Amino acid sequence: MSLAEFTLIDRIRARTVERDDIVLGIGDDAALLQPRPNEQLVVTADTLNSGVHFPAETPAFDIGWKTLAVNLSDLAAMGARPAWCTLALSLPEASEDWIEAFADGFFALADQHDIALIGGDTTRGPLSLSVTAMGQVSRGQALRRDRAQIGDDIWVSGTLGDAAGALRLWQQGALNVTAATLLADYETLRLRLLRPTPRVTLGLRLRAFAHAAVDISDGLLADLGHIAARSGVRAEVDADALPMSAALRELLGRDAARECALHGGDDYELCFTAAADQRDALHFVAESLDLPITRIGRIMEGQGVHTEGHDGPSGYEHFAG
Numbered sequence: 001m002s003l004a005e006f007t008l009i010d011r012i013r014a015r016t017v018e019r020d021d022i023v024l025g026i027g028d029d030a031a032l033l034q035p036r037p038n039e040q041l042v043v044t045a046d047t048l049n050s051g052v053h054f055p056a057e058t059p060a061f062d063i064g065w066k067t068l069a070v071n072l073s074d075l076a077a078m079g080a081r082p083a084w085c086t087l088a089l090s091l092p093e094a095s096e097d098w099i100e101a102f103a104d105g106f107f108a109l110a111d112q113h114d115i116a117l118i119g120g121d122t123t124r125g126p127l128s129l130s131v132t133a134m135g136q137v138s139r140g141q142a143l144r145r146d147r148a149q150i151g152d153d154i155w156v157s158g159t160l161g162d163a164a165g166a167l168r169l170w171q172q173g174a175l176n177v178t179a180a181t182l183l184a185d186y187e188t189l190r191l192r193l194l195r196p197t198p199r200v201t202l203g204l205r206l207r208a209f210a211h212a213a214v215d216i217s218d219g220l221l222a223d224l225g226h227i228a229a230r231s232g233v234r235a236e237v238d239a240d241a242l243p244m245s246a247a248l249r250e251l252l253g254r255d256a257a258r259e260c261a262l263h264g265g266d267d268y269e270l271c272f273t274a275a276a277d278q279r280d281a282l283h284f285v286a287e288s289l290d291l292p293i294t295r296i297g298r299i300m301e302g303q304g305v306h307t308e309g310h311d312g313p314s315g316y317e318h319f320a321g
Ligand code: ADP
Pocket: 001, 009, 012, 025, 026, 027, 028, 029, 030, 031, 086, 087, 088, 089, 117, 118, 119, 120, 121, 122
């Protein structure tokens, strides 16, 4: 380990929250953790590579935020309470300013969820960020993909397609995704792409009501396809019911907006199924969190994901393995 790496790790260590379930954090060969009795560990990992998962010119703050956000979103989809994470950093050079800004973004989100950074690895190489996030859930309470039941409603949180809309505008040269803009609709979409909000609290509340859940990272149809495949059921989606932001509809128009909502990834909303008699309870939860949820379809016997809209059945059938 070089001297530069040492100061870098020291800087990172100074930023993280303390938790009383950490016996040893950053600084030894490995971290030593004390999980709560009767809780199950929930563990997930996600890597972001420059130029693949974010434009190379993305500000360090946003990279820090999103690196953690995508992992917290996986914990949210499991109904887990975040606890600890590790961070593997591959950096082309150890720029102090870059690290500080990255840490600002990373810890802004980490502190919101009381998740502690307990270790990691630092290497020289192409810019790549890899987080392993750990959470806890009471025995048997986790939200899984394979528990959807015939007759369930299908729900999604928030709005869909915003992140994909921002990417489209960027590819068309209409939006610089790496710099703030004063145009409100553009800025709304840009922030949805760069600073997704993991739905951690919703995931925790859903443990009491939902049968199955997944976070939307690859697009609604693809991710709902995982629930259908794992649960051995058919998912029917009403394309006219998809929640879309005014910004998305305004900037892309109806058809492209719907396309983004159905297929676009990177929204990090939750898609979940629940029995029809839970509707009132779910609306109550959504209201108390100030986070809209929308019923977009039903679970039936069969397989695959099928969409219908006012143009009639789309004929689109998505089968995910
Ligand atoms: P080792 O060589 O034994 O794996 P290192 O010298 O790589 O240990 O790391 C020293 C300590 O710093 C360890 O506790 C490790 O988890 C932590 N660490 C290294 N890189 C990071 C990082 N990017 N973020 C957080 N902790 C880190």
